[in-house]
Amino acid sequence: MTAAELVVDGLGMQFEGLTALADVTLRVPPGEIHGLIGPNGAGKTTFFNCLTGFYRPTSGAIYLSGQRIDGLPPHVITGLGIARTFQNIRLFANMTVLENVLVGEHQHIAVGGTDILSTRRPTYPPIVERLLVLRGFPRAALNGIIEIAGAVARPPRVRAAEAAAVDRARELLAAVGLRGRENDLARNLPYGDQRRLEIARALGTRPALLLLDEPTAGMNPQEASSMVGLIRRIRDEFATTVILIEHQMRVVMGVCESITVLDYGRKIAEGPPAAIQRNPTVIEAYLGTRAIQGGGHAAP
Amino acid sequence: MPDRVSRLPSTPTDLLRFRWPIFIALCCLIPFVVSDVWVQMLVFVGLFVILGLGLNVVVGFAGLLDLGYVAFFAAGAYTMGLLTSPGSPIDAHLSFWLILPLGILIASLVGLLLGLPVLPLRGDYLAIVTLGFGEIIRLFLINRDDLTRGSQGLSAIPRPELFGYEIDSFTRWYYFIIAAAVAVAFCTARLRDSRIGRAWEAIREDEDVAAAMGVNTTKYKLLAFATGAAIGGLGGVIYASFIGFISPAAFSLQVSIDVLAIVIIGGMGSTPGVIVGSLILIGVPRILQFRETSDLLANFGWLRDALNALLGAIDAVLPGSIGRLPAAETWGARLADDTRFIIFGALLVLVMVLRPSGLWPSSRRRLEFAHDEPPAPVNAP
Amino acid sequence: MHPALTLSVSFWSDQFVNGLTTGSIYALIALGYTMVYGVLKMINFAHGEVFMLGSFAGYGALVVMGGNDLSGPVIALAILGAIIVAMAASVSASVVIERLAYRPLRNAPRLAPLISAIGVSIFLQYLVLEQTSARAKFYPDIFPRGSLSAGPFEITYIQLFLIASSVAMMALLYAIIQRTRLGRAIRAVAENPTNASLMGVDVNRTIVVVFILGAAMAGVAGVLYGLFFQTIRGSMGFIPGIKAFTAAVLGGIGSIPGAMAGGYVLGLAETVGRELLNELPGVSLGNQWRDVIAFTLLVTILIFRPTGIFAQRSTTRA
Numbered sequence A: 001m002t003a004a005e006l007v008v009d010g011l012g013m014q015f016e017g018l019t020a021l022a023d024v025t026l027r028v029p030p031g032e033i034h035g036l037i038g039p040n041g042a043g044k045t046t047f048f049n050c051l052t053g054f055y056r057p058t059s060g061a062i063y064l065s066g067q068r069i070d071g072l073p074p075h076v077i078t079g080l081g082i083a084r085t086f087q088n089i090r091l092f093a094n095m096t097v098l099e100n101v102l103v104g105e106h107q108h109i110a111v112g113g114t115d116i117l118s119t120r121r122p123t124y125p126p127i128v129e130r131l132l133v134l135r136g137f138p139r140a141a142l143n144g145i146i147e148i149a150g151a152v153a154r155p156p157r158v159r160a161a162e163a164a165a166v167d168r169a170r171e172l173l174a175a176v177g178l179r180g181r182e183n184d185l186a187r188n189l190p191y192g193d194q195r196r197l198e199i200a201r202a203l204g205t206r207p208a209l210l211l212l213d214e215p216t217a218g219m220n221p222q223e224a225s226s227m228v229g230l231i232r233r234i235r236d237e238f239a240t241t242v243i244l245i246e247h248q249m250r251v252v253m254g255v256c257e258s259i260t261v262l263d264y265g266r267k268i269a270e271g272p273p274a275a276i277q278r279n280p281t282v283i284e285a286y287l288g289t290r291a292i293q294g295g296g297h298a299a300p
Numbered sequence B: 001m002p003d004r005v006s007r008l009p010s011t012p013t014d015l016l017r018f019r020w021p022i023f024i025a026l027c028c029l030i031p032f033v034v035s036d037v038w039v040q041m042l043v044f045v046g047l048f049v050i051l052g053l054g055l056n057v058v059v060g061f062a063g064l065l066d067l068g069y070v071a072f073f074a075a076g077a078y079t080m081g082l083l084t085s086p087g088s089p090i091d092a093h094l095s096f097w098l099i100l101p102l103g104i105l106i107a108s109l110v111g112l113l114l115g116l117p118v119l120p121l122r123g124d125y126l127a128i129v130t131l132g133f134g135e136i137i138r139l140f141l142i143n144r145d146d147l148t149r150g151s152q153g154l155s156a157i158p159r160p161e162l163f164g165y166e167i168d169s170f171t172r173w174y175y176f177i178i179a180a181a182v183a184v185a186f187c188t189a190r191l192r193d194s195r196i197g198r199a200w201e202a203i204r205e206d207e208d209v210a211a212a213m214g215v216n217t218t219k220y221k222l223l224a225f226a227t228g229a230a231i232g233g234l235g236g237v238i239y240a241s242f243i244g245f246i247s248p249a250a251f252s253l254q255v256s257i258d259v260l261a262i263v264i265i266g267g268m269g270s271t272p273g274v275i276v277g278s279l280i281l282i283g284v285p286r287i288l289q290f291r292e293t294s295d296l297l298a299n300f301g302w303l304r305d306a307l308n309a310l311l312g313a314i315d316a317v318l319p320g321s322i323g324r325l326p327a328a329e330t331w332g333a334r335l336a337d338d339t340r341f342i343i344f345g346a347l348l349v350l351v352m353v354l355r356p357s358g359l360w361p362s363s364r365r366r367l368e369f370a371h372d373e374p375p376a377p378v379n380a381p
Numbered sequence C: 001m002h003p004a005l006t007l008s009v010s011f012w013s014d015q016f017v018n019g020l021t022t023g024s025i026y027a028l029i030a031l032g033y034t035m036v037y038g039v040l041k042m043i044n045f046a047h048g049e050v051f052m053l054g055s056f057a058g059y060g061a062l063v064v065m066g067g068n069d070l071s072g073p074v075i076a077l078a079i080l081g082a083i084i085v086a087m088a089a090s091v092s093a094s095v096v097i098e099r100l101a102y103r104p105l106r107n108a109p110r111l112a113p114l115i116s117a118i119g120v121s122i123f124l125q126y127l128v129l130e131q132t133s134a135r136a137k138f139y140p141d142i143f144p145r146g147s148l149s150a151g152p153f154e155i156t157y158i159q160l161f162l163i164a165s166s167v168a169m170m171a172l173l174y175a176i177i178q179r180t181r182l183g184r185a186i187r188a189v190a191e192n193p194t195n196a197s198l199m200g201v202d203v204n205r206t207i208v209v210v211f212i213l214g215a216a217m218a219g220v221a222g223v224l225y226g227l228f229f230q231t232i233r234g235s236m237g238f239i240p241g242i243k244a245f246t247a248a249v250l251g252g253i254g255s256i257p258g259a260m261a262g263g264y265v266l267g268l269a270e271t272v273g274r275e276l277l278n279e280l281p282g283v284s285l286g287n288q289w290r291d292v293i294a295f296t297l298l299v300t301i302l303i304f305r306p307t308g309i310f311a312q313r314s315t316t317r318a
């Protein structure tokens, strides 16, 4: 896939009474590494959850390379090219390292049967939409039967697809520095490696836009700087756009080409790192929470 | 840590590689050495192995709690009964081999119909809906007596024929059941080791994240549910033909409990676990009813007397606190009866609290529970 | 023209009162489901059996106090005593269950406490069936007969007592949840256990309190059920358990007023609703279909409004 452009227009997200995002408008050009910063609770993770379909935004629109994606279910959005990692690591803890990446590759293992039956956004009231799902049922059922038959009979086509997926998973693991750990259970990896595995798994989905939620949280400076190198390499080798939520200012300033600052769910600033660092509104928002000046360590 | 992995059967010794063929061959020898009652008992065990393997797909692989598994068993059995019993209003004299795929199809359709409204939702609703549905099916079978002849049941259901032989003796049924169980075990093992199996496991681990990796969670939950239902339907068709008579009483909640207990106590996700579970939970209560067993146990009457003396001593200190061991001859009858469910219920709790991987866990689960730390906490995104 | 109902007004008012009566029992049991779900996000499958144990304990108390020989004003005291004994039995059972079968699994995979709960439910149900040789017990027939009527409505004393006492219990519970520190703690834990414990709430204790309150309601429901239907047996918790859970889902699981309303809606749907369906041409649903009605309602609600009929539409779906 080629890197995607992200356009977010007037995005709002409301939880009973609490406004987590308000009128966020943003454009990230293809191939950019974009930083998303802001104090704790500013709505950064919520922003990711909206992009990936975990939450259905209460207002606004999201476009990925021109296609409107808000309102689509998460697995469809993933199929269209958005992948993510999680702030509080959420690996499949009892599966092996290799299997974790294979799940990431799920939609790209050509064993017959697709997961995306429709990319239509819901337009009718929920009740109607729930019934409309039934329309796709015969096709979905056929799909499922084909996939089950393939899994049981395991014809050469399926074997080849599985083998190719395993090869690719090994490549991805090597790319993030996890060669040799393929058969370990994910839960037994050291903390830093778990973050790397999350990235490899996300890359398995072949993203055009990669969302990284605090990938260096809890890492020491050396680990963090090797993560910076990895993020750059990923953007170059895998041709993705990257949005990075990050607290360690050295990381943000070092790797991001452009930065958006959120505070209380609103975008309060946007621009290149140097300008952000000097921006009085941003400094104001961070006052009393933590220093924004370079090198400072933020609480994880 | 790597040495832990090397214990996985991914590097099998030669003997390990042939453990299944050897096991199956040994099973095939059994009828030559035991009497007919034992073979009959093993036919029942085999039937529950099939049902257990089916529920294992739902509960063990995909992590969905289905408490109404009997519904699919009933769907298969009544497909067979209604289409072949002379007492049925729609008796069509169809052959077993035609009804087998039909029963499987109907059971999986019932599964889809039930799963469709519930499976897109998260969480525990499935458990309660299946629990209710299992009861509804039974009510339906009783009350639509114009179709099912209600509690009178359907009788004279014919047996299958294979290569010109009617499958009529216990021994023939035994081999038939083994063949069916092997086929089912093969299919579920292949499914487990495929993209589908990984998707199921991912859903079991963390449904949200599975979706974020591109897995259509609704589709795979439905596939798990329908696969389990299909295997339940297969078991139902075989059961109806084996017993020759079906009535709603045979399709109560207790069947669901039996199968669930087999899967959980044997070891979730594990084929050997299902076999061990069926042998212990279905086989042992029947074995205890055999004359030979109670004769054997009668030899140990002194042991019971000694234990009862001990219990009597406790009772003397704390009157009414404790009962006595009943005579061994009555154990089989009691275990065949409701009493066994008291034990099952307690075992389900004990297994969950003390040994969540079950008696014979899958090699993977054994690995999971080999560590003391709790699984990584799963928080909201 | 408006199609006339074929049955008399008094028939419909009877159905209405019957619906309120069973609805009261569903509502009382539903409270336990909804509160436990609120704090633990788990279906307490054993709750139907907690109700059953309460019913048996109340029965035992009444028999000990004289059973069918009771007469005069003593009856009121005996019933009060039975209710207290039932509440005590249900509460102790529930506390033990929570401690032994649920708490060790607090951090286990989602499936584990669910399976444990179903294990407890099976264990208790068959234990009582075994102890009673699977035979029914009959509550002493001591409640004064007779009825009140107002217009087309006629309500027997026992129905009035049942409805009034369950409404009183629910009002009491509601006051506890809304007005007391205990209630605030429960609401805080239901909202977010981590935050609650950060704010100094003892989460374990609060969870136990939730089990206690739910079990107390179930115990009362057990005695009311026994007094009204008279026949009790070891398996009696199963169907009311599922129905009460349905009621909790109807009202929006986790919501206390929702569970009460859901109980009454379900009670009325089974009686008035079924008879209304029978008014349709070609429909004839006997009493044995009432369980099917409840179940169909559950599935329909889950399809169209998984958040319950009263809840506002949720903004999230993950």
Ligand SMILES: Nc1ncnc2c1ncn2[C@@H]1O[C@H](COP(=O)(O)OP(=O)(O)O)[C@@H](O)[C@H]1O
Residues within 6 Å of the ligand: A015, A018, A019, A020, A038, A039, A040, A041, A042, A043, A044, A045, A046, A047, B380, C316
């Ligand atoms: N599912 C939810 N329900 C209610 N409130 C939420 C939910 N998710 C996030 N919030 C609230 O939205 C705000 C933003 O949270 P978040 O996006 O996690 O912040 P951060 O910028 O630290 O990642 C917080 O106040 C949080 O409590």
Ligand SMILES: [Mg+2]
Residues within 6 Å of the ligand: A044, A045, A046, A087
């Ligand atoms: Mg965050």
